Amino acid sequence: MNFEEHVLPMRIADVERDTGISKDTLRVWERRYQFPKPQRDSLGERLYSQDQVERLRVIRRLLDQGMRPNQVLGMDLSELHLLLDAHSSQPTDTSRHATCLSLVRLLRTHCSRELRRSLNSILIKDGLQAFITQTIVPMSGIIGNDWIRGELTVPEEHLYTEQVQNVIRHAIHSQETEDVPPRILLTTFPEEGHCLGILMVEAMCVSEGAYCTSLGTSVPLPDIAKYAMDGKYDVVALSFSAAYPSRDVIKDLKQFRHILPEEISIWAGGAGLIQKRIHLPNLAVLTDIDGVPGLVRDWRQQFLGGQHD
Amino acid sequence: MNFEEHVLPMRIADVERDTGISKDTLRVWERRYQFPKPQRDSLGERLYSQDQVERLRVIRRLLDQGMRPNQVLGMDLSELHLLLDAHSSQPTDTSRHATCLSLVRLLRTHCSRELRRSLNSILIKDGLQAFITQTIVPMSGIIGNDWIRGELTVPEEHLYTEQVQNVIRHAIHSQETEDVPPRILLTTFPEEGHCLGILMVEAMCVSEGAYCTSLGTSVPLPDIAKYAMDGKYDVVALSFSAAYPSRDVIKDLKQFRHILPEEISIWAGGAGLIQKRIHLPNLAVLTDIDGVPGLVRDWRQQFLGGQHD
DNA sequence: AAGTTCATTTGTCTTGGACAAAGTGTTGAC
DNA sequence: GTCAACACTTTGTCCAAGACAAATGAACTT
Numbered sequence: 001m002n003f004e005e006h007v008l009p010m011r012i013a014d015v016e017r018d019t020g021i022s023k024d025t026l027r028v029w030e031r032r033y034q035f036p037k038p039q040r041d042s043l044g045e046r047l048y049s050q051d052q053v054e055r056l057r058v059i060r061r062l063l064d065q066g067m068r069p070n071q072v073l074g075m076d077l078s079e080l081h082l083l084l085d086a087h088s089s090q091p092t093d094t095s096r097h098a099t100c101l102s103l104v105r106l107l108r109t110h111c112s113r114e115l116r117r118s119l120n121s122i123l124i125k126d127g128l129q130a131f132i133t134q135t136i137v138p139m140s141g142i143i144g145n146d147w148i149r150g151e152l153t154v155p156e157e158h159l160y161t162e163q164v165q166n167v168i169r170h171a172i173h174s175q176e177t178e179d180v181p182p183r184i185l186l187t188t189f190p191e192e193g194h195c196l197g198i199l200m201v202e203a204m205c206v207s208e209g210a211y212c213t214s215l216g217t218s219v220p221l222p223d224i225a226k227y228a229m230d231g232k233y234d235v236v237a238l239s240f241s242a243a244y245p246s247r248d249v250i251k252d253l254k255q256f257r258h259i260l261p262e263e264i265s266i267w268a269g270g271a272g273l274i275q276k277r278i279h280l281p282n283l284a285v286l287t288d289i290d291g292v293p294g295l296v297r298d299w300r301q302q303f304l305g306g307q308h309d
Numbered sequence: 310m311n312f313e314e315h316v317l318p319m320r321i322a323d324v325e326r327d328t329g330i331s332k333d334t335l336r337v338w339e340r341r342y343q344f345p346k347p348q349r350d351s352l353g354e355r356l357y358s359q360d361q362v363e364r365l366r367v368i369r370r371l372l373d374q375g376m377r378p379n380q381v382l383g384m385d386l387s388e389l390h391l392l393l394d395a396h397s398s399q400p401t402d403t404s405r406h407a408t409c410l411s412l413v414r415l416l417r418t419h420c421s422r423e424l425r426r427s428l429n430s431i432l433i434k435d436g437l438q439a440f441i442t443q444t445i446v447p448m449s450g451i452i453g454n455d456w457i458r459g460e461l462t463v464p465e466e467h468l469y470t471e472q473v474q475n476v477i478r479h480a481i482h483s484q485e486t487e488d489v490p491p492r493i494l495l496t497t498f499p500e501e502g503h504c505l506g507i508l509m510v511e512a513m514c515v516s517e518g519a520y521c522t523s524l525g526t527s528v529p530l531p532d533i534a535k536y537a538m539d540g541k542y543d544v545v546a547l548s549f550s551a552a553y554p555s556r557d558v559i560k561d562l563k564q565f566r567h568i569l570p571e572e573i574s575i576w577a578g579g580a581g582l583i584q585k586r587i588h589l590p591n592l593a594v595l596t597d598i599d600g601v602p603g604l605v606r607d608w609r610q611q612f613l614g615g616q617h618d
Numbered sequence: 619a620a621g622t623t624c625a626t627t628t629g630t631c632t633t634g635g636a637c638a639a640a641g642t643g644t645t646g647a648c
Numbered sequence: 649g650t651c652a653a654c655a656c657t658t659t660g661t662c663c664a665a666g667a668c669a670a671a672t673g674a675a676c677t678t
Contacts, residue, residue: 013661017499024630027663032628043637045662068672069628110540112522113486155536158496158525166482173479177422187467190326193502213421216467227464231419247671322630332631333661340634341659352668354631377641378659556640 009039009047019056020243026056033073051077054150058084061148064246084148100139104146107160115159119167128171129207132200133290136164140196144242144271161196168199178209182234182265182299187215187224189238189252197239197270204292205237221252225260235265235299240272249273257283267295318348318356328365329552335365342382360386363459367393370457373555393457409448413455416469424468428476437480437516441509442599445473449505453551453580470505477508487518491543491574491608496524496533498547498561506548506579513601514546530561534569544574544608549581558582566592576604 012023026046030037036052048056058080062072072080099122106115123131143160146152184205186198195217202212215227228236238256240249249272257266257280268278269286278285284295321332335355339346345365347355357365367389371381381389408431415424432440452469455461493514495507504526511521524536537545547565549558558581566575566589577587578595587594593604 011662022630023662025628028629031665043662110536153536154528154532155496155524158528159522162523162525166478169475169478170482173475187464213468214471215464216471219463219467223463227419227462320631331661334659336633337660352631379657 009049010053012038012046012048015048015053015056018053019060021056021060029069029073033070035073055080057150058148061242064242064244066246081149096134096138100135100142103135103139104142107143107156108152110156110159112159112163116163116166119163123167123171128168128175128203129293131171132168132203136168136196136200137289164196165199168203172199172203172206175206177206177211179211180209180300181211181304182296183211183213183232184235184237185213185215185224185228185231185233186237186239187219188217188240189244189256190218190220192239192241192244192272193217194239194241194243197241198237200289201237201239201267201269201292204289205296208293208296210296221256222259225256228264229261233264234303235267236260237267238269240268240270242271244270244272246272250278253278253283254280257281265299267292318358319362321347321355321357324357324362324365327362328369330365330369338378338382342379344382364389366459367457370551373552375555390458405443405447409444409451412444412448413451416452416465417461419465419468421468421472425472425475428472432476432480437477437484437512438602440480441477441512445477445505445509446598473505474508477512481508481512481515484515486515486520488520489518489609490520490613491605492520492522492541493544493546494522494524494533494537494540494542495546495548496528497526497549498553498565499527499529501548501550501553501581502526503548503550503552506550507546509598510546510548510576510578510601513598514605517602517605519605530565531568534565537573538570542573543612544576545569546576547578549577549579551580553579553581555581559587562587562592563589566590574608576601 010018012026015021015026016023026036029035036048036056038046038048038052041047055075055077058077059069059072062080062083063069067083072083075083103115103118106118119135122135126134143152143157147157184202186202186205188194188198198214198217202214205212213231213233215224219227224236227233238253253266253268260266262281264282266280266283267286268283269289269292273285274287286292286295319327321335324330324335325332335345338344345357345361347357347361350356364384364386367386368378368381371389371392372378376392381392384392412424412427415427428444431444435443452461452466456466493511495511495514497503497507507523507526511523514521522540522542524533528536533545536542547562562575562577569575571590573591575589575592576595577592578598578601582594583596595601595604
């Protein structure tokens with residue numbers, strides 16, 4: 001029953017795993033910016049304090065949003081949080097906001113069964129598409145903000161993902177499949193482990209009657225391209241969470257557009273590419289998941305002459 | 310349409326990501342065992358060939374099964390494969406073996422829809438528990454063997470996970486919940502990302518009427534313990550895939566037993582702890598998922614006096 | 619506005635040495 | 649035959665300071 005492991009100083013490898021910042025980078029930051037300057041054990045090895053790791057987590061997040069290291073590496077925790085608040089997207093205050101908050105409360109009190117039941121009844125009342133756009137999306141926003149602020153534990157965050165996954169997968173699976181084109185392949189790039197994004201998109205597309213195949217997360221670029229070509233897919237849909245390294249998004253998408261035949265459309269969306277302007281042939285960037293049904297209809301208009309509108 | 314990225318030499322960071330072997334280890338192996346001895350670019354930086362990475366992948370697998378580096382680091386690919394064959398578990402040749410093979414064939418030909426349909430009809434015919442023990446478990450064994458031999462692509466492996474997940478989650482979700490004790494918390498330790506294991510166990514337990522909560526994969530030890538205590542769970546069920554570092558299993562389980570009150574049972578299972586004898590108080594090690602229903606009944610016998618047998 | 623150039627910032631890779639933690643094997647006692 | 653204690657070997661992780669290319673930002677011209 002010893003919980004002190006938690007507050008005990010962490011070794012550099014643990015910090016790397018926890019923050020996603022490489023050992024090399026941690027050492028070079030210490031050399032250049034005098035932060036983080038961890039204590040040393042009897043052998044001269046670094047021991048990072050809980051506070052330092054906390055700050056590093058926030059710093060990582062700010063870097064992902066486009067800040068530069070020399071701007072943020074001197075700050076203490078309160079300054080960092082101020083910056084974070086400035087950057088965090090304001091929740092669009094809909095009529096469902098209260099509902100979302102009460103769902104989050106269920107999560108906080110670990111009422112997993114009630115959470116799933118509530119989600120389910122909202123799904124049945126609103127229908128799949130409205131359920132996602134009006135409940136899941138704003139809720140994920142709230143959860144994401146709480147998460148980076150450390151107000152949510154790991155199990156709580158995971159429990160949320162699990163329950164939402166259960167409900168949406170069940171809904172998709174229950175759908176009568178029409179299999180009207182386009183054929184859509186859903187996945188994420190390597191290092192991107194968040195599965196809710198593609199799951200939501202899949203739900204939206206299936207609701208429109210499209211043929212969807214999900215490969216889950218973290219698939220190498222050439223593998224995606226090969227699979228899409230072999231299976232004669234019309235669209236590859238990709239999701240980027242806010243955790244996706246900001247500087248890699250454009251580079252990776254360019255490379256992918258290069259190896260994927262131009263006839264195949266790319267739909268990219270997610271918090272990882274807000275405020276990014278990417279111009280590539282046959283690429284659609286979605287700022288909002290609301291736009292997915294429109295994309296499906298536009299595709300049909302263009303390639304099927306619109307008889308399925 | 311340039312697929313050559315694939316066969317181009319890889320940088321050390323890529324190899325680390327692909328094989329799970331750290332940069333430091335790769336460099337020290339090169340120093341000590343003269344393997345892998347990659348080419349260098351114009352700046353003297355390491356460039357690993359496809360063959361070397363392939364060998365490293367197999368080596369990683371053999372190390373996970375308990376081999377030592379000095380035994381395997383001199384071998385070429387064919388020798389490594391021989392060793393691998395010796396270690397790979399023989400599939401118990403049941404009457405379902407042919408069915409499994411035909412399912413794998415569907416996977417290989419990328420017939421995702423047919424695969425799901427077939428799985429579903431077997432599920433309905435056999436019932437959830439038999440479906441898992443007689444179809445999913447042997448099939449996962451086949452897939453696992455193919456996977457380490459490189460006979461399966463990333464998308465194929467992911468597709469399998471996705472479809473099985475869909476079917477099992479749907480089944481669990483459809484179950485009428487009885488909520489008879491024990492209360493079971495399901496999850497995996499950090500670094501363990503395979504979700505099918507706990508999902509199968511959850512299905513077995515839900516079929517027995519137990520109250521199950523799944524936290525998904527990769528939860529830190531203290532977080533699991535705290536959640537289990539707060540939620541008054543009776544059992545924590547953990548899954549270890551073959552990819553879990555063999556040398557860490559016992560250490561991690563010991564540490565976890567230490568921070569979790571002894572009244573709470575630990576059930577541990579999965580390919581990651583075959584042929585391991587671990588003796589800890591109130592810990593059950595499952596070599597086979599068939600044993601799960603028995604564990605549930607034993608627990609009830611012991612704590613409820615068996616009136617729910 | 620949209621390029622072009624130049625200086626600065628930043629992350630990744632290099633080397634060889636050091637050392638603890640884990641594994642192996644031998645011995646001796648029960 | 650099983651177990652504990654011991655020494656010996658193997659093995660992964662960490663350290664330091666230097667190097668350099670790729671990305672970024674600023675100042676400039678078109």
